[in-house]
Amino acid sequence: MSVHSARPVRGTRDILPEEMALRNRAEQIISDTYRAAGFEQIETPALEDIDLLLGSEGGENLKMLFTILKRGDKFRPAEDSEPKDLCDIGLRFDLTLPLSRYFSANKEKLALPFKAVQIGNVFRAERPQKGRFRSFKQCDIDIIGDPSIGAEIELVHTTGEALKALGFTDFTIKVNDRKLLNAFLGNKGFTDEQIPSVCIVLDKLDKIGQDGVAAELTEKFEDLSAEEAAALVAEAAQMTLDTAAQATGLDDAASDLKLLIDTTNAAAGGAYQAVFDFSLIRGMGYYTGPVFEVSYGPYGYSVGGGGRYDEMIGKTSKQSVPAVGFSIGFERIIGILEDEGRKISDDEQTFVLFYDLKDDLPAVLAASDGLKAEGKRVVLTQKKKKFGNQLKHAEESGAAGFMVFGRDEEPKLFESKES
Amino acid sequence: MSVHSARPVRGTRDILPEEMALRNRAEQIISDTYRAAGFEQIETPALEDIDLLLGSEGGENLKMLFTILKRGDKFRPAEDSEPKDLCDIGLRFDLTLPLSRYFSANKEKLALPFKAVQIGNVFRAERPQKGRFRSFKQCDIDIIGDPSIGAEIELVHTTGEALKALGFTDFTIKVNDRKLLNAFLGNKGFTDEQIPSVCIVLDKLDKIGQDGVAAELTEKFEDLSAEEAAALVAEAAQMTLDTAAQATGLDDAASDLKLLIDTTNAAAGGAYQAVFDFSLIRGMGYYTGPVFEVSYGPYGYSVGGGGRYDEMIGKTSKQSVPAVGFSIGFERIIGILEDEGRKISDDEQTFVLFYDLKDDLPAVLAASDGLKAEGKRVVLTQKKKKFGNQLKHAEESGAAGFMVFGRDEEPKLFESKES
Incomplete structure (x- = not known):
């Protein structure tokens, strides 16, 4: 009898007891913080309809779907079969799309605004690399049915408090607004179709700097001269809330962001800070308003992010309902706690x-x-x-x-x- | 724009806040009971290698696998493709096979006996019916590396205490031993290949009675006369530990079961009871010794089950290591708590x-x-x-x-x- 390999599937991992104890304590702290702030936990299946997943604006994640073969008579392969011909289900790549479907399916039983907690694994067939896995846990809070900046204030404050309860300090919550970004780029002559590609390049400002971004933009858009590109990037990089309001005329969006930042900082009492960052993009195509991202210490990746997605629920419901969410990258949080050798109190004997x-x-x-x-x-x-x-x-x-x-x-x- | 259906994938379900709060409290009680009894929680991915799954003795579950399409260049469909040609991964159908793989992969880091807790979802493409879902949660405890009945005693007692902590009383833990059953059927002239099919029929004793089982056996085995079948079924139905020892000569197996039953009952103090049931089969092909199943009140299904599987770890490891596990059917427990309108204490304001x-x-x-x-x-x-x-x-x-x-x-x- 041959012995089968005992390694977990490529890009996935086994969790040993010591790490598991740390994960359980961290999850409990996050979940307690969310629940104390009036959010209610729900759960959706890891499996979602493949057409729903493919019809979403999941950006790069759609290229990384794990898809499940049709079963029984419905499995009819042919030489020119495409994956979507042979599959009827996919594994969820985030918790936001499932939440939107959930809300549409159950809205008669939920009061508005609905404040949801979700803690669960999502799946992406990414190229495996250190600290990045194909199955990983996310902890999300979302508020559905509140169009006001009050929802963003509550989400950003609660997420900040959860990270603080985990022992993190001195982290930064960057905020921006898609509406400001879109209006700014529209004024510069980019069409609605072009704006997402401009954003993908602008998003690299941290990594390749102003010159790098300007060069890539010139290469991508023939009509754009090197001088115009350099000026655009410089203007974006130096953007403040005041100049953003002037450049776009969107005074309300800018003053909402100011209220979000000022309130968060006053309530945080110096433990962490919210800042405006006009180069903050967030990859998902479905964001429609404010977006957020948490950066911490020397780590070159975000430990959380989110934003407003007012149009998504309309895809599974006749009525559009405003919604906004904030997700903690649980695996990254655990990775940092382990890297820094930090314990979360445990007085068990x-x-x-x-x-x-x-x-x-x-x-x-x-x-x-x-x-x-x-x-x-x-x-x-x-x-x-x-x-x-x-x-x-x-x-x-x-x-x-x-x-x-x-x-x-x-x-x-x-x-x-x-x- | 067309509106996509908001229903969850067939056979799966969304969990509303009220049920979720009950589930979280129940999971906490189970997990606290297991942890207090010295078990350590671990986690394995929901994804497992398809060859590992198909090479297991998962019985009927192998017909209900959810399988995941190969990605990129590895996806090469043809008219005569079989599912296993096109897929490289499957979703786990239980937590026992993944635990065996986990132990083989990580054994250098684990002390023996290793006492594991697993709480997670498993996936089976069953025909959906009331109370039975295609994605459902299991709570397992297993002891790896202890060949003695001490391991069974600990598992049965701890599972009984977990159910008691959830407020269940008057449940019955049925126990049997595959070795007794195999020896009995071997003595009756059945071959090793035939015994599993005999067991599938014997398993229906509760549902179709002695006459029904005897009739099915006569139909299935041409060499078996109606009289022989009736006598065999009557003997099995009336079997006690003493007569089982006499019929098989396996005195040690019978006295181990007696120790398991007596110890469990003494420690339970009347809150629940363990009994010998020679018609208890448990479907999985991988069991090698004692098997258990919990039945409760008027519900015609088990709320937990398990057994010893001493040969499974040898499939992913050069060395065979004894192992035994007990699984609580979490969804059924929650269903009963809801059916009976029972609350688990929650003094939150x-x-x-x-x-x-x-x-x-x-x-x-x-x-x-x-x-x-x-x-x-x-x-x-x-x-x-x-x-x-x-x-x-x-x-x-x-x-x-x-x-x-x-x-x-x-x-x-x-x-x-x-x-």
Whole structure:
């Protein structure tokens, strides 16, 4: 019999107990913060209809779909079959599109504004690289049915508080508004069709600088002279809320962003800050208003992001409903907590209860249940001949103490744990 | 623009906030019980290699695989393509096979015996029916590396305690041993190849009775006379641990089961009971020893099950390692809790904090954060013109009280909540 490889599927990973304990505590902190702020948790299936996924404005994510083969008689392959001919289901690539479908399907049972928490895995067939996986967890909060900047204020504040509760400080929440960006680029003569490609290039400002962005724009748009491109990029890079309002005439959008930034900063009391960043794009095509992104310390990637997507629910519902969401990149948060060797408080004490199969087993279980009732965690372990080794191993594994059934009346603390 | 259907994929479902709150509390109770008993949570990806899945002894589940299309150049359809030619990945149908692979991949980092908790969704393309879904949650505990009945005792006791902690009483844990069953049927002249089909028929004893089972066996096996079939079924139906030991000569297996049953019952103190049931089969082909199943009240389905699978880890590892697991059918547990209208304690109090966008917003957030710091859950809500309606709605939605920013110094309890 041949032995099958035990490696997980390419781009996915197994989670060991130590990391899992950290993940569970982090998820609990995030979930408690969201729930205390009045958000309600919901869940949607990992599977979604393939036409719904392909019909979304998921940008690059649509190229990374995992798609599921039709079953039974519906599976009819041909030489020129396209993936979408053979598949009826795909794995979700984010939690926003499923939430929109969910809201449309269940809106009679939900009061507006509906404040949702979702915590779940999403799937993208990306080229695997360090810290980037094909299955990863996201933690989203969304507010559906509130068209005002009050929704953005609540989301940004609650996300900031969740990150603070996880022990993060000095992070920055960058905010921008798609309406300002679109109006600015429209004034420069770009058509609605061109604007997304301009944005993709502008998004690289952090990485390739003003000269790099200007050069790429000149290359991409024949009508654009090198001078015009350089001027446009310089203007964008130096944009403030005041100049954005002047350049676009969108005074309301600019003053809403100002209210969002000022309120967030006042409530944060210096623990983190919100700033205007006109070069913040966010890849998804479905954003219609304010967008946000969290950057932290020296890490060259965002640890969260979101924005307003007022048109998406209209795709699965006759009525369009305003909506805005903020997603925490759970895997990146965990990666940073591990990188920085940070612990999230855990005062749990584990005791090893040694026993023998020949002991009075109901009494062994009663002793174990008694310790658990006192709030202790108990690892039942059969005594071996080399008991000294077992004891040493128990101590090394982090247990606080041990008890030998039939010999000890009470658990003993290991010497290293005695204060 | 056409509107896309908002229904979830066939056989899957959306979870509304009220059910989700119940699910989260139930999951927490199960997880706390497992963790207190020394089990450690781990996680594996929902995606597994298709050859690993197809090479397992997953029985009927292999006909219900969701399989994922190969991507890019590897997708090469032809008229005679089989699903397995076009797919490289499948969705897991249980948590046991992934755990075995996980153990083989990570065994250098895990101490033996390894006691694992897994909580996650599994996927089966079953014909949808009431209470049965294509994506559903399982909660498993497994002990790897302990060949003794001590492992079964620990699993059965811990699972019983988890169900008890959820408020279940008077449930029955049926136990049997594949070795006894195989020896009994071998003695009756069935070959190793025939025994699984005999078991499939015997498994229906509850549903179609002794006569029905005997008739099916006669039909299936030409060599078996109606009298022989009737005698075999009657013997099986009346089997006790003593007669099983006599019939098979497997005294150790029978006395191990006796120890498991007696210890479980003594520790349960009457809250639930373990019983020997020689007609308990459990569908999976991979079980090698004791098997268990939980039945509860009038429900004609099991709410949990498991068994020993000592040969499975050898498929992904050069060394075979003994293993045994017990799985709680989470969806069925939730269904029963909902059917019986039972609540799991939740003393959380929600307050609605009404505000206006023109208020001092940092002060609004500070008021909200202050209430949360006192342990209250706060739903921020913008005041509308019809404030009376809003208040009424807040009370009906279950909130304990409310506070109007700028008017009230302290939150007020709704009259219905005052004791």
